[in-house]
Amino acid sequence: MCGIAGVYGVQNAERLVAEILFATQHRGQESCGIATRNARGNVIAHKAMGLVKNVLTEDILSYYSGEISIGHVRYPTSASSNIDNAQPFAIDLAEGPHMAVCTNGSIVNYEQLRSYLEKEAGFTFLSDNDSELMGRLIAYYHVVNHIPIEEALPKALGQIHGAYAALLILRDKMFAFRDPYGIRPMVMGHLVGNVREEQLSDGTVFASEGCGFGIIGAREIRKVAPGEILCLQKGEPVRTIAKAPKTPLRHCVFELIYFSRPDSMTFDERVWDVRREIGAALAKKDRDELVGDDLVVIPVPDSSNFVAQGYAEASGLPFGMGLLRNHYVGRTFINPTQRSRDEGVRQKFNPLPDYFPGKRVILVDDSIVRGTSLRKLVRMIKGAGAKEVHVRVGSPPVVSPCYYGIDTPVPEELIANILPVPKIAKYMDADSLKYMDIEDFHEILSNHQDYCFACFNGDYVIKPADFESNPTISTDF
Ligand code: SF4
Structure with a gap:
């Protein structure tokens, strides 16, 4: 998972992109970057390891200033965690540095496409990330094979199978596109005051999520539709x-x-509301089973706050913020290694002093992937005096x-793939454990x-596996 942002056709677009990236920092904390078309018409990029506030400083933003800008926050998945794989990725065209691309998602036939571009087209890759592959594939059609960009883009994207929400600067234009399945989100908005009946490109903003739009004075207009390619051009x-x-x-x-x-x-759903409904569905499963004055519902903050709230509202049980979260540690699930995840849990959560003795706790979490974080939390809460801990999970x-x-690539790391539910509960030292069912989502969504x-x-x-024996690039130019 990563986050992307783009702003077209306003002065200091780079600053608005940086603000959106800051608001979507939860989508990736490993590295970030920005690419801007400057006053000379060149597309220049800066990227570094670290958080938006530390990387996109005043000096950097002043240098990378322009009216067309895209940016990215990265959470590493398949490609390794280093600066080469940070985004956006800038590509020099024959005529000069006029192209940059950033993407959120994962290209499933990456190996086949890269192999084709290296062997057949003689391209040299500088990273392992999807945005470089996407950029080089687009350049292959548009520059090497001289296809106008509006035809080259659909041809190139037709070869790419997987999940992507992407932004591309090409000369004075910006393009926004999503995969046909709509796996990863991208929304489009417009800066308030620039809204016209017919939406002009100038003042248009894009982001993985709309939560940063209000801060920059933009209004969300619609999603980029699955499979859609949008083109932005000055005055059009x-x-x-x-x-x-x-x-x-x-x-x-x-x-x-x-x-x-x-x-x-x-995806047109209010995220907080969906999470409350998930909590209500979990509470329904416990009706008449968990009763008593000593019960309290507590979330694993922050992503489970609304799930726990929904559980408490539906069950009539009290809600408590029994775990304190240090907000400067980041999200443990998106730390790249198990060691950093373990350290993250210890640094991140602390039980409220004198809160737990004599209580039975319904501990609500959004998901269990490896199970190690929740195991530590159950032990932490029991160590703080809780009589029982019942874990409720807001996903199957x-x-x-x-x-x-x-980042869930190895089945052997997924605890639910290894152990049945009662054994997971035992591993975590939980007194009971219940998950959502897929069917529960049928009622919520x-x-x-x-x-x-x-x-x-x-x-x-x-x-x-669909692509292993089937290199899929079309040579139909
Ligand atoms: S496999 Fe799971 S995490 Fe991946 S896109 Fe589907 S629902 Fe999302």
Whole structure:
């Protein structure tokens, strides 16, 4: 998971991009970057390891100033954690430095496409990340094979299979596009005051989530549709230049469960409201089972706050913030190694002093991937005096890896793939453990058939094995 942002056609677009990236820092904390078309018409990029506030400083933003800008916060998945894999990725065209791209997601047929571009087209890659592959593939069609960009883009994207929400600066234009399944989100907005009946490109903003729009004075207008390619050009309306053939949609349900900020509208759902309903559904499963004055519902903050609130409201049990979170540690799930995740849990959470003795705790978490963090928390809460800890999970058991940009690559690391639920409870020292069922989401989500649940049921719309013996690049120029 990563976050992207883009602003077109206003002075100091880079500052607005930096503000949006800061608001979407929860989507990736490993590295970040920005690419801007400057006053000389060159597209220049800066990226570094670290947080937005530390990387995109006043000096950097002053140097990378311009009217067209895109940016990225990175959470590493398949490619390794280093500066080469930070984004956006700038590519020099024959005529000069006029192109940069950033993307959120994961290209499932990455190996086949890269191999083709290296062997057949003679390209040299400088990183292992998807944005470089995407940029070079687009350049292959547009520059090497001289296809106008509005035809080259759909041709190139037609070769890419996987999840992507992406932004591209090419000379004085910006393009925004999503994969046909709509796996990763991207919304479009407009700076207030620039809104016209017909939406002009100038003043248009894009982001993985709309939670940063209010801060920069933008209003969310709509999603970039799955399979849609939008073109922005100075003084022109925003245009849809192509739409991929209709396919089943597969929005990532984990965006609603964990990734997105509660104040975002993701896939047309209010994230905080979905989480409250998840909590209510969990409470329904416990009706008449967990009763008593000594019970309290506490979240694993912050992503489970609204789930626990929904549980407490539906059950009539008291809600308590029994765990204190240090907000300067970051999200443990998106730390790249187990060691950093373990250290993160210890540094991140602390039980409220004198809160737990004599209490039975319903501990609500959004998901269990490896189980190690929750195990530490259950032990921490019992160590603080709780009589019992009952764990309730706002998602089904994660049993399969994600191929679409989430770091759950090895089935052997997924605790629900290794142990049955009672044994997971025992491993965590929990007095009971209950998960959501996939069917519970059918009642919560208005279009549940449009969602991906593959990490819970193994039903992948595409997977790497589909491409292993089938290099898929089309040479139909
Ligand atoms: S496999 Fe899971 S995490 Fe990956 S896109 Fe599907 S629902 Fe999201």
